[in-house]
Amino acid sequence: MRAMILAAGRGERMRPLTDRTPKPLLTVGGIPLIEHAIARLHSAGYRDLVINLGHLGAQIEERLGTGERLGVAIRYSREPPGALETAGGIREALPWLGEAPFLVINGDIWCDHPLRPPVLEPATLAHLVLAANPAHHPGGDFTLEAGRVGLSGGHRHTFSGIGWYRPELFAELPRGRRPLAPVLRAAIADGRVAGELHTQTWIDIGTPDRLEQLDRAYRKGHPDVPA
Known part of the structure; x- marks a missing residue:
């Protein structure tokens, strides 16, 4: 199975850190976030990766190269200025993601999900990993009942930024942003999205403060922070 890491975003909430450094190259424990993500993917058995590039993307490509140093093979999907947003970025990368279901993971999360x-x-067109609602997103995104993701009718959980998708979900989308x-909402309304609730570590690294807190916890070997 192949995987895609979303790494094209501008990282506005992380400014000024992202003015000169792309968010995936910000570090936790001295290691770039994207290398932590690749290590987890490698541990889960993923070897063929696609990474989309936008803001300061050349720095990411220069750092990771072909991926050989990290035990993976990387293809880069270079996006135009302003990037293509998530669905547009996945649609652009479909030729490299193959015909089987593939994993997509946000490059700015920290999670100990096993990624099996x-x-x-x-x-079923998609399988989403949901998480408990963080303080900065108390309303959540989707409901979950009997393994199916819904839009209403129960307690809402937050989409973690981890999902497996069939290429058919994106194949008919026009290319672009x-x-x-x-x-997702259209597929959920059709009853074609499964899901699960991850109850262990999940952190949305969206601000400099959250990054600093995670870095401190990681360096102290906090048991809730996967190394």
Whole structure:
């Protein structure tokens, strides 16, 4: 199974740190966030990766190269100025992601999910990992009942930024700038999205303060922070 790391964003909430450094190259324990993500993917058995590039993307490519140093093979999907948003970026990378379901993971999260691929039923287009709602997003995104993701009718959880997708979910989208949320909501409304609730470590590294807190915890070997 192949995987894609989303790394093209501008990282506005992380400024001024991202004025000269792309967010995926910000470090925790002296190691870039994206290398932590690659290490987890490698541990889960993923070897063929696609990384989309936008803001200061050349720095990411220079740092990671072919991926050989990290035990993976990397292809880069270079996006135009302003990037393509999530669904647009995935749509652009489809030729490299193959015909089987693939994993997509946000490059700015910290999570100890094992990333083992789920079994998708033939009619299921996506499998999302949901997490407990953080303080900065108390309303959540989606409901979850009997392994199916919904839009209403129960307690809402936050989408973690980890999901497995069939290429058919994106194949008919016109190329260009497109957000992921409307694509997911349409598939959820059709009853074609499965999911699970991850109850262990998940952190949205969206601000300098959260990055600093994570770095301190990591360096202290905090048990809730995966190394």
